[in-house]
Structures are given as C-alpha cells and as structure tokens.
Amino acid sequence: MKVLYFAWVRQRIGFGHETVSPPDGVATVAGLVDWLRTRGPGYAEAFKDTRAIRCAVNQEYVEPDHPIADGDEVAFFPPVTGG
Amino acid sequence: MTVRVQEADFDLGAELAALTAGNRRIGGLGVFVGLVRDVAGDAAVAGMTLEHYPGMTERQLEAIEAEARSRWPLEASLIVHRVGRLEPGDNIVLVACASAHRQAALDATAFLIDWLKTKAPFWKLEETPDGANWVDARESDDAAAARWNR
Numbered sequence: 001m002k003v004l005y006f007a008w009v010r011q012r013i014g015f016g017h018e019t020v021s022p023p024d025g026v027a028t029v030a031g032l033v034d035w036l037r038t039r040g041p042g043y044a045e046a047f048k049d050t051r052a053i054r055c056a057v058n059q060e061y062v063e064p065d066h067p068i069a070d071g072d073e074v075a076f077f078p079p080v081t082g083g
Numbered sequence: 084m085t086v087r088v089q090e091a092d093f094d095l096g097a098e099l100a101a102l103t104a105g106n107r108r109i110g111g112l113g114v115f116v117g118l119v120r121d122v123a124g125d126a127a128v129a130g131m132t133l134e135h136y137p138g139m140t141e142r143q144l145e146a147i148e149a150e151a152r153s154r155w156p157l158e159a160s161l162i163v164h165r166v167g168r169l170e171p172g173d174n175i176v177l178v179a180c181a182s183a184h185r186q187a188a189l190d191a192t193a194f195l196i197d198w199l200k201t202k203a204p205f206w207k208l209e210e211t212p213d214g215a216n217w218v219d220a221r222e223s224d225d226a227a228a229a230r231w232n233r
Contacts, residue, residue, distance in 0.1 A: 006136055007206035008217045056204070059139035075136060075204075079220030082133065082164060082205025083117055083176050083196055 001070055003036075005046070006077035009053060012046035029055050030064035032074065046076075054079055084152070084160055086144040088135060090167040093177055102159050102179055109158045111185035113192030115178040121171035123218070126211040131218075133166045133175070136204035140164075147198045151180065154194070155187040162195065164205065194231050201228040 004017045022035050033050060036043045047053065055062055056075045068074060085102075095116065103109050121128050144162050151160060159181040169175060178199070180191040207218040 004136070006204065007134055007208070056136075056139055059136075059142050061202075075139065077136065077204060078206060078217065080201065080204050081207045081218040081220055082135070082203050083200035083224075 001068065002073045003032075004073065004075040006075065008078055009046045009076050013042045027067055028064065029057065029062060029066045029068060029074065032068055033064070033076075052078060084148060085162070086141055086148060087163045088137075088140055088144075088166055089163065090165065092165070092174055093163050095174075095177065098161060098163065098177060099179060102161050103181055106158050106181070108183055109181040110183045111181070111188040113180045113182075113185075113188035113190075115176075115192050115196045116174060117176040117196070119169045119171050119173045119175055123209050123211065123216075126209075126213065126216075128171060129210045130168055130170045131210060132168045132208045133164075134206045134208065135164075135166050139204050143203045144199065147195060147202060150198070151191045151195050155180070155182060155191040157182050157187065157191055160191070160195070162199065164199075164203070166205070197224075197227045197231060200224045 001020055002017065003020055005013050010016045022032060026032055026035050033047050037047050053076050057066055057068060058073050099112065103112060119131060148160055148162060151157065157180050161179045163177040165175055178192055178195045180188050182188040201224055209216050209218055
C-alpha cells in the first residue's frame with residue numbers, strides 16, 4: 001500500500017511517501033492511522049490531532065471509516081489552502 | 084474545459100484570447116485572478132511556496148469544473164493554478180468561465196474559485212519574519228463554498 005504525506009504532515013513524518021504493509025486487521029483509514037502512530041515519534045506528532053487531517057484514498061476524499069486494501073494509494077494532509 | 088497546474092506564470096490576455104477564440108456564442112466572460120499578498124494578518128510575507136498533490140489536484144479540479152458545467156450553460160472554462168515559490172504580486176490562480184450571458188459566467192467563476200479553495204489539494208507555506216508557516220484553512224472559505232450546496 002502506498003501512503004503519501006503533504007504539507008506539515010509530511011514535515012512531521014520526515015518524508016513524502018512510503019510503501020507499507022500494515023498487519024491483518026488494519027482495514028480502515030482510522031485503523032491505518034492508529035497503526036502508523038506506533039511507527040515513531042514523527043508519526044505520533046503528525047497524527048496527534050486527526051481532526052486537523054484530511055484523507056484521500058485513490059485520490060478521492062474519504063472519511064475515517066473508509067475501507068483500505070492492498071494496492072490502494074492513501075494520502076494524509078491538512079485542510080487545503082490553495083486559490 | 085481546461086485545467087492546468089504549472090510553475091510558470093500565465094499571460095492573462097493570451098489565456099482569455101485563447102479561451103474565447105472562434106466561439107461567437109460567447110457573450111460574457113467571468114474572470115478571477117488570485118495574487119500573492121505581502122501580509123498575512125499582522126505579519127509581513129516575503130514569499131510563499133505552493134505544494135500540491137499531483138494527480139489528485141488535476142482530478143479534483145476536473146471534477147469541480149464538470150460540476151460547474153452541469154450547473155451553468157458554459158461555452159468554455161479554464162483553471163490555471165501555479166505551484167512552487169511565488170512572491171508578493173505574483174499570480175497564483177486564474178479561473179475563467181465563458182457563457183452566452185453574464186450571470187452564468189460570473190456565478191460559475193465564483194463557484195469554481197470557492198470550491199477550488201476548499202477541495203483542490205494545494206497548501207501554502209508562507210515566509211514571515213518568524214519563519215515559515217503553513218497557512219491554516221479558513222472557516223470563511225468553507226462558508227463561501229457551502230453557499231453553493233444544494
């Protein structure tokens with residue numbers, strides 16, 4: 001599964017993308033976040049307040065209960081500020 | 084029906100001329116251009132860097148544009164958004180909508196920029212005297228986009 005990070009989420013984690021293989025039982029975006037938090041202090045800092053983070057699966061906005069599967073592209077980022 | 088994300092500046096006159104070229108059904112053209120300001124709140128801004136999510140950005144902009152075309156009778160539309168480092172006075176974004184009459188052109192243009200600001204995955208990193216700050220999303224932008232909900 002490819003995971004992408006943008007803006008301050010990327011800065012806190014330290015890089016912009018990685019390929020991960022979460023354990024069985026990680027079936028939703030919320031579950032993925034809980035698992036990522038265990039991977040290091042940068043992750044814990046980035047995902048400290050998930051209300052401040054948006055998620056997209058395969059480049060479409062989703063809610064935390066959205067299912068994830070092997071091969072998905074999952075992205076985490078702050079609320080957008082373009083325009 | 085064009086969406087572009089680019090580092091380079093755009094030439095407003097050339098973009099609008101290209102948008103309307105050859106279409107004599109167009110009677111009105113709505114245009115919005117966003118510029119980099121030199122202040123954010125009380126802080127001076129020396130420049131900013133725009134980051135985006137390649138792939139999703141284009142997909143979201145195309146979806147927003149398709150929504151506008153389903154709501155208004157548009158003859159042509161254009162979104163150009165810059166990324167990379169920009170300085171005060173620089174162009175950030177161009178939105179233009181052409182229609183037979185002004186109301187559709189103006190409303191569709193306002194709709195596109197309001198929706199773009201809340202849905203398109205861009206982020207601004209501002210350079211201030213206190214260091215670089217990621218710009219926070221504004222509730223007023225959500226409210227501006229929400230007025231188009233139906």
